[in-house]
Amino acid sequence: MKFFFAPTFCFLFTISLSAQTITNTTDTLPESNIDIPIQINLKPIFAMAERNVDTVFTSPRYPDDWVQSDCGTRYKYRFRRSLLRMTMKGLLMNLGFTGYYQIVGSTRLCSSGGTVLSPWSPACKCGFDEGERRVDVGFISSFALTPDYFLQTRITRTEPVAKGKCEVCFWGQDVTKQVLDGLKTELDASRKAMQDSFGNMALRPYMQQAWNMLNETYTVPGIGYFSLHPKALRMNSINAQNDLLNINIGITASPAITFAKTVEPTSLVPNLSTVSTPGGFSVYLDAALQYDSLSRVVNGYMAGKRFDLSEGMFAKHIVVKEVTVAASPEGRMLIKVDFTGSFNGTAFFTGNPVYNAATKTIEVQDLDYDLQTKNLLLKTAKWLFSGKIESELKKNTKIDLTSYFETAKASLNTYLNKEWTKGIKGIGNVNELKVVSVQPLPQHILIKTACSGKLSVQVSEIDLSFKH
Incomplete structure (x- = not known):
């Protein structure tokens, strides 16, 4: 199954702004070094x-x-x-x-x-x-x-x-x-x-204003909520040009994009350090693969499909009635298959969604199987049933992330190069996206992506005021 951001398939893989998510503390997020040119x-x-x-x-x-x-x-x-x-x-x-x-x-x-x-x-x-x-x-x-x-x-x-x-x-x-x-x-x-x-x-009052703005959470349309989580500031350079004094300050931060909007506690701007740190930034991007959406897509491939179970004297068939994807109590991915035909019953498959970096796909591996049916004959042919269904499930639950990467990268680059709020403008680009983890949660499958690139945050034109 291929993943698209196109309107037909956009329900499959979306950022759900109201969904529950694992809360990341800033201590567990990767540290990034971001340049902040401030103009006075x-x-x-x-x-x-x-x-x-x-x-x-x-x-x-x-x-x-x-x-x-x-x-x-x-x-x-x-x-x-x-x-x-x-x-x-x-x-x-x-x-x-x-x-x-x-x-x-x-x-x-x-x-x-x-x-x-x-x-x-x-x-x-x-x-x-x-x-x-x-x-x-x-x-x-x-x-x-x-x-x-x-x-x-x-x-x-x-x-x-x-x-x-x-x-x-x-x-x-x-x-x-x-x-x-x-x-x-x-x-x-x-x-x-x-x-x-x-x-x-x-200048501390002005820097405190800038620090407060850097601590705000900003909406990235179609992606989620972006937070810098600034931790420390350092002095890089200071020079004047035309009628502006340019102070290039570096920030150590742990940026993240999440589903839920977070409120950062108010903190005092720290003093500048003189430690030189190379540039570059990393940001975690969370994406949700909704079970109900995945169920609809898998049903589109498998509902009504006939499987012949024939070997020797055993010649029967089943027809897939409905496929439901959810989370298992053990924290794995659960695929429930209801069927009719020569037999009526339900098959349960549990597996682990795993990212394949070579193909840029999420695949369900290590499938375990359980069959619930009153038909003794089918129970004896359980191995035959599972083999027929399992190969189809693996094929139709495979999620191609190529389009997701392209769309997410384009969306992030658009957002990084715009004014986030009055006086705060981003300048940067995402060079690489890679999946860090795929985790089945009760509400959805959480896909955590690490994005790396370059980013500077421009705090424009602090006006100094004096009494006449």
Whole structure:
């Protein structure tokens, strides 16, 4: 008998969501190592920097007062900046901007001892008529994640790079350095404000949310319920790209697909370990072969079938009336055959369903036989009766799992590569399916399949929020 998932035969081999099943504890399930790339949206940090870095800097009490750096030079300036530019590379975030400044200056003659020898010259301007002078400035942030989920950010100011000198008055006095020194003071204050705001961010609340989602049970249509059963987390890598911080965390889990939906107890997210573990995952997939469905299929082959029992003077026949498949009290597969014809009675066959990996079929082996009939003649020919029926039963109770493997693999691959719930997306594939055990239970035959492959679980874009 061949197994199909097609509509005609779909009743034969189905996942019954309401069926009773053996409860697997996570301690008995195979451990899998799954990659979890977590993306943290750094735009809030960018926005925080945009808010903390003033858009306009001026000399003190500009434009009324002057800054006098020495006896012979005084100046005042106005500096404005462009919008911040964020670039990411590795563990570094560069927040840069272009500054535009204007200077008004005045000079006078002084002796080496500081004696004034002339009045101040008329005010000279730089960056007005000929266009504002430019300077490139910014901040560099580096990131590190601690085992207890603190995202540590170290912010440093880059040295301003002037794109043109600003020379004022008759002697061409270069006052660029004085302006940049004043700018550094302002930028250092902004750097400290940003460092105080997000230099040490606690990500545990966000990771707890992700951990809770990983502990949820998800429905796989047509298959059952999928649970990861996470146990431990480890740090694999951390890097930044575009406006996202990518933290690649590995999870040790014992995933399983079962009939009944389970509720995982709430647990605290464990600290990160640094143990490196190779990737790959294994998951148990439970499938139920329903006895009533199997009975209908076997009846389709055998009900009404005639068997001639002829040997020497013994020439009789029987006709199969009904075949019923169930579980025996001893935990084996029971096949009950009611018959009519030359004799009326019932034959009972018990055997063990066994998976044949070479043919990818489930076969009933080690058949034992018992006959219940009032006919003494048939009882004496019991060996002849059993031989005729047994070969037919073995042939018609053989279950081809090829189509089941193909359908289950396709269904799992479809499910693994979709968003399970908002913020949790699977990326992976099943490489191999193999039957681990076939067990007759009172309600059905339980077929436990081990699936192996690759799986990553993407927790997308954790948004960091800060108070304005």
